[in-house]
Amino acid sequence: MRSAGTLWTRKHLLGMEGLSREEIGALLDTAVSLREVNRRDIKKVPTLRGKTVINLFYENSTRTRTSFELAGKRMSADVVNMSVASSSVKKGETLLDTLANLQAMNPDVVVIRHPESGVLEFLARHLDAALVNAGDGRHEHPTQALLDLLTIQDQLPLLGQSRFAGLVVAICGDVLHSRVARSNAIGLQTLGAEVRFVGPATLMPSQAAEAFGATVYHRLEEGLAGAQVVMMLRLQNERMNSSYLPSVREYAEFWGLNRARLRQAAPNAIVMHPGPINRGVEIASDVADDPERSVILEQVANGLAVRMAALYLLCGAGVRR
């Protein structure tokens, strides 16, 4: 953790794009060090005492917001939550004005989730506060990718791997609208893993192979063949029964993960999901609940550690900015 701090010189955490292998390593190492705090009886350290973190959420979120809130509080930061319903956005204030007002109160970190892609880069150009991307449109969700990477890293020995290099990861479902898929694809490739995108053609980004260096599959069985990590994506309610998909029934039939399909994957393959899961749609309950294969709850636990690490590093621990 001491050494990790010196590797981290960035002001913001805007996305996985551009992060080096060493920077990802610094974040994961810091998260591993901080993970221990969450297992104590007294789950609080004074590390960020006197620091202020604002969570600004323009989209509904329970777990991510709670995770950031707990992350700040366990390190003794003052955490303020603002959600769209209670903010002045409803009064017609522009995003930039809202942020400028928050900045005037001198927070150390502002955590933002927003439905439009690119909002964080836009704000970073105009503001001084340190920003953490908690999900912008379909663009990036770096802390989700980091917690996924940490979860995979924990499982590497069981998967017969010593490193990410050569690991086969299948990211399955609505890749088009998924910031989780984008951030994971970028981070995994930086670490040397082989990434597959698996999903219906209507839910695949244009020129996905070229854009992300991923191999694209439209049949789940083929995409799963030999995969060591199976990362299922949530099918958003608004995509069901739209021009993207004829029906939930058809989606579950062709792209839902069940026991039989999981047998196509590598023998010890782990199953991941960013949550919240649609049971019986993209993932069958017996797979999601299988302690031998599913690491979904480990992901949640690691999410807290990764967000502690992000706040810790951005609050200037050992940083030479």
Place this chain on the structure above:
Amino acid sequence: MENRSVLIQGGRVLDPAHGRDETADLLVVDGVIQAVGRLEAPAHCTVVQADGLVLAPGLVDMHVHLREPGHEYKEDIASGCRAAAAGGVTAMAAMPNTQPVTDDPSVVGYILERAKSTGLVRVFPIGAITKGLKGEMLTEMGLLLRAGCVAFSDDGRPVTDSGVMRRALEYARMFGALLIQHAEDLSLVGNGCMHEGVVASRLGLPGIPSAAESVLVDRDLRLVALTGSRYHVAHLSSGDAMRAVAQARAQQLPVSCEVTPHHFSLTDEAVLGYDTDAKMSPPLRSQADRAALLEGLAQGIITVIATDHAPHDEENKRVEFCCAANGVIGLETLLPVSLELVRDGVMSLSDCIAAMSCNPARLLGIPHGTLGVGQAADMVLFDPEETWTVDARQLRSKSKNTCFHGRRVKGRVKQTWVAGRSVYRDGHD
């Protein structure tokens, strides 16, 4: 009385309409071009030394948005004309998506009156194809032409209904009028806000496929074959649409098209970093599309360069990318960016200037864009070698939304005349 007699000495006189490209003197008397050749200065005549400079017809930009009436906070006729004069543009055709829409002779009259009283350069209104740009009922094209319209377009929106487009073409044909289509199939555009491709995928922005343009151009070309009417594609952006136009022209259909400097010089990579000044409709496209547009210019399939000058205030640009307004300004960068085509060997200087002068003038049926003796002296004098850096803050347009900010360009307007009257002089405003 202002002296509208001037002798421009020793410049390279370039008049594509008459195939002239030679070092010569050009004499203007009372606002009219009197003679070209080796000339002596008559008495009471201003003399301009033009050694090393190019004297060309004042540029004709057949696609601008002047925002007056209705959106004067973005641009008005006076400020748009100042920008035009500084860019060497002496005549422009103004799109009808104003407030109110230019779908009624009274609005045409208003624009012409404002241009006369406040404008430095010539303004030619383009009338709407359909009332309120709604794509439903045809406008009074006959009356609008009589009031001063030079073409018709619903620019900003396509005429989507095939039946309406067919009737519009048939109706316009009776008057020999030109229909200008903003060609986009809106159902393929969807909620897209940039070109669909690798960059959009990386940025997580909803994309607009090139097919959104070519699908509509293909349809329209069938309707042109059916009706025989004059049809022009605005701001062509895709290779497929360019090839469709090429084929139609090869079949002798009365079809033409224009390209903007941003579409032939930039690609979707300009959007990286979510730069809202690289957001416009149609969007900047792929390198392959851009290459096709350059090929279209080289082959003489694309005969017009137009700016689609679309001013937007900062409040509509300094926002989230998807929420930002579409459009960029272009009048003051038209000439230098287009001269890159000459430098890169895409087309000759003469063809390049023709695409910004006599070619659009001919399509619009206006007596400009040439340096013929007896013509009104609308002229631009520029230094083809002078290098400068585009600085949005220095531009005269009310809005500063240029996608060329910071670009090193070559070619600078030194002076602009409309009917012999100097409307811009470099370093004198």
